[in-house]
Amino acid sequence: MTEHPNVAATRAAIEAFSKGDVEMMAAGLADDAVWHIPGSNRFSGEFRGKQAVLERFRQLGAAGLQTSIDEIHDVVGGDDHVVALVRLRLSSADASATANAVWVMHAADGKMLEFWGLNDNQGEIDRVIG
Amino acid sequence: MLISPDVVWHSGGHNPLSGDYKGLDETLGLFARFFEITGGDMRQELHDVLASDEHAVALLKQHIGRSDGRSYDGNDVHVFHITDGRVTEFWAHPGDEAASDAVLA
Numbered sequence: 001m002t003e004h005p006n007v008a009a010t011r012a013a014i015e016a017f018s019k020g021d022v023e024m025m026a027a028g029l030a031d032d033a034v035w036h037i038p039g040s041n042r043f044s045g046e047f048r049g050k051q052a053v054l055e056r057f058r059q060l061g062a063a064g065l066q067t068s069i070d071e072i073h074d075v076v077g078g079d080d081h082v083v084a085l086v087r088l089r090l091s092s093a094d095a096s097a098t099a100n101a102v103w104v105m106h107a108a109d110g111k112m113l114e115f116w117g118l119n120d121n122q123g124e125i126d127r128v129i130g
Numbered sequence: 131m132l133i134s135p136d137v138v139w140h141s142g143g144h145n146p147l148s149g150d151y152k153g154l155d156e157t158l159g160l161f162a163r164f165f166e167i168t169g170g171d172m173r174q175e176l177h178d179v180l181a182s183d184e185h186a187v188a189l190l191k192q193h194i195g196r197s198d199g200r201s202y203d204g205n206d207v208h209v210f211h212i213t214d215g216r217v218t219e220f221w222a223h224p225g226d227e228a229a230s231d232a233v234l235a
Contacts, residue, residue: 038227076180076187083180083187085209102207102223104189118207118223120142 006107007077013112014084014103018069026054030111039122041129053115065129066091070098082107088119090128097124133157134216142222145234167234171195177205186210192224194233202226202233 003011009028016024035047035056043060047053060067071087081104088101099121106114119125139151141160147167151157164172173193180187192206204225211219224230 040228074182074185076182076185078178078180081178081180081189083189083207083209085185085187100221102187102209102221104207116205116225118225120140120221120223122227123144 004077004079004082005110006079006082007075009110010077010082010084010105010107010112011072011075014069014072014075014086018072022054022057026050028112029053030108030113033112034114036114036116038117038119039126039129041126043129044126064093073100077105077107080107081105082112088125090125092128092130095128097121097128099125132215132217134213134218137217138219140219140221143224143227143231143234145231147234148231167196168194169197171197171201181212184212186212194230196233200233202230204230206230 013025013028029050031050033050033053035053037044037047043056047056068089068091069086070089073085073087075082075084077083084103086101086103087098089096089098099119102118104116104118105112133154135154137154137157139157139160141148141151147160147163151160171194175191177189177191188208190206190208192202192204194202206225207223209221209223210217
């Protein structure tokens, strides 16, 4: 199956993110991107605008929390949506949790316009983030 | 048959229906249980379907209603692992897990 350009771009952005290259990932975000972070923790909620999304990543790092990707299991997509199935790890100084995460992205003109994260182990993720 | 007899069906969330159902019999039993507790008041409206060689992902608007008036309407994601044209594993991810759990409790 030939990979859709949105899928290739998303895969590259996730690989960049997993290597800590937030700038490369940011280049794929629309200026008015909206980011929906699941759960009931201090970073859950809706972040509107590219700058707000990047600020949230900075705050996670400043709080000593690290988001890493153990595995990019698959990325599927088309003209309007891309879905990434990833094995996610959230780590703090003294705890960590993993989850099968489903990242749903709404794409427009080759940029990511909206993002929804779903984790199958949200309770544990919430406990690590606090 | 589109579903493998050895399917593993992961019903997400933390509610009485959550868990792993192994094999076709257990999976069909789960469907029956869903129908029973909702009285059939379940609807799914497909938003998009995406696929690779191994997975199909459905983005859908899910409605679940209960006879006591509780209801859930969420943007859910269903992930299918496909092997030789059959569903061998399935994961349901509610868009709002807490709200879904509250209606299925």
